[in-house]
Amino acid sequence: MNSTVWFVDSYEEALAKNIVIVSLGLVINFINGMLVVTFFSNPMFSRDSRYILYIHLVINDMLMICLSVTIYVLTYASQLVNASLCYTLVFLGTTTFMITPLNLAGMAVERFIAICKPLHHVQICTPQRTHIFICLIWFVGAMPSLADIIILLIVQPISLFRSTVLCYTFSLFPTKHHKDRITASQVLCMSLVWIILIYTYCRVMFTAGKATSKGSANKARSTILLHGVQLLLCMLSYITPVMDMFVSPFFPVHRTKITFFNYLITNIMPRLLSPLIYGVRDQRFLKQMKEYFACKIIIVKIVPSKL
Numbered sequence: 641m642n643s644t645v646w647f648v649d650s651y652e653e654a655l656a657k658n659i660v661i662v663s664l665g666l667v668i669n670f671i672n673g674m675l676v677v678t679f680f681s682n683p684m685f686s687r688d689s690r691y692i693l694y695i696h697l698v699i700n701d702m703l704m705i706c707l708s709v710t711i712y713v714l715t716y717a718s719q720l721v722n723a724s725l726c727y728t729l730v731f732l733g734t735t736t737f738m739i740t741p742l743n744l745a746g747m748a749v750e751r752f753i754a755i756c757k758p759l760h761h762v763q764i765c766t767p768q769r770t771h772i773f774i775c776l777i778w779f780v781g782a783m784p785s786l787a788d789i790i791i792l793l794i795v796q797p798i799s800l801f802r803s804t805v806l807c808y809t810f811s812l813f814p815t816k817h818h819k820d821r822i823t824a825s826q827v828l829c830m831s832l833v834w835i836i837l838i839y840t841y842c843r844v845m846f847t848a849g850k851a852t853s854k855g856s857a858n859k860a861r862s863t864i865l866l867h868g869v870q871l872l873l874c875m876l877s878y879i880t881p882v883m884d885m886f887v888s889p890f891f892p893v894h895r896t897k898i899t900f901f902n903y904l905i906t907n908i909m910p911r912l913l914s915p916l917i918y919g920v921r922d923q924r925f926l927k928q929m930k931e932y933f934a935c936k937i938i939i940v941k942i943v944p945s946k947l
Contacts, residue, residue, distance in 0.1 A: 649896050654716050657900050661908065665709040668912040672698045675919050678929040689750055689765040691925070694918060696774050697743045700736050701911040707733035708907060714807050723800055726807035727792075731785045738781035741833040744871050746773055752840040837871060870918065873910035 649657065675698050678685075685691040711729055714721055750770075754761045792800075883902050891898060919925050 649716075653896075658713055658716055661709055661712055661904070664904075664908050664912075665705050668705055668908070669702050671912065672702050672915055674929065674933055675915060675925075676702075678919075678925060678932060681932055682928050685925070685928075687767055689767060689770040690747070690754070692767060692770045693743060693747045693750060693774075694915075697740065697747070698915045698919075700739050700743060701915060704733065704736035704740070705908070705911050707736065711807060712903070719806065720804035721807040723803050723805045726805055727789070727801070729807065731782075731789065734785045735778070735782045738784065739777055741871065742777040742781060743774075745833045745836045746777065748837050748840045752843060756843055833871070866918065866921065870914045873914045876906035876910055 676695060679691060679695040679698075680686070685695070707729055711733060714726075714729075750765050753764055757764070883906075884899060887898055919929070
């Protein structure tokens, strides 16, 4: 009952968008699944905190892709979804979304200790402490959504969970106030991660600059640059609401196309590029992957027997 006009995709356009998103999701999870199989194929990786954090990032991104694609398809397949199912998907999706930058911060700190305090790295970055850190970031990542659910249980009747709702990113609290609060928690998380990374990278760069070995210094700088690229790729997800807010009003007819493009570039593609670049760059990981997935040609030489 206001002046807002909603533009809905045609059947062909909606079908094409869903095919693209689902196909990319399957391809990304297949590639990331190869990385997971490679990790568990060699016990050496499970004893190194660097690889433990890396494979946790890959698994978390796989979960996020599954949840994100599921919610995306639901918005087209059914206008109304059971509230309990929707809230569960949104809770898990938001949690995995928050974990990604926290995991990258942990990877940066691990590299900081390895480069700046190499004598203490083995004692500090143990597999047990790495697993504790992973549990901690899951707890921190789940806190905003968990707080929303507690508030929802207080202010809304239990019958709400048996009703049907429109399932999208902010389904838990569709009002503008709660949207702003959720966005603020994400911005706070991003700011804390950036502070950790900037301090860590500056310290590592300073240590690498004083290194007597130019090879180790260059390797350290490359590692720093790679973590920065990974973080920037994953942080693209945070600018999606800003892009929608500033770009969509100028092209209201193409609002759904802009939203689709933003979702594809800022949420889907980074989940492929970020883990893949890191996994391919690491020589030990790449060598192990080739042993399991590279095609091998067996040449059989027949030697005639001497009579």
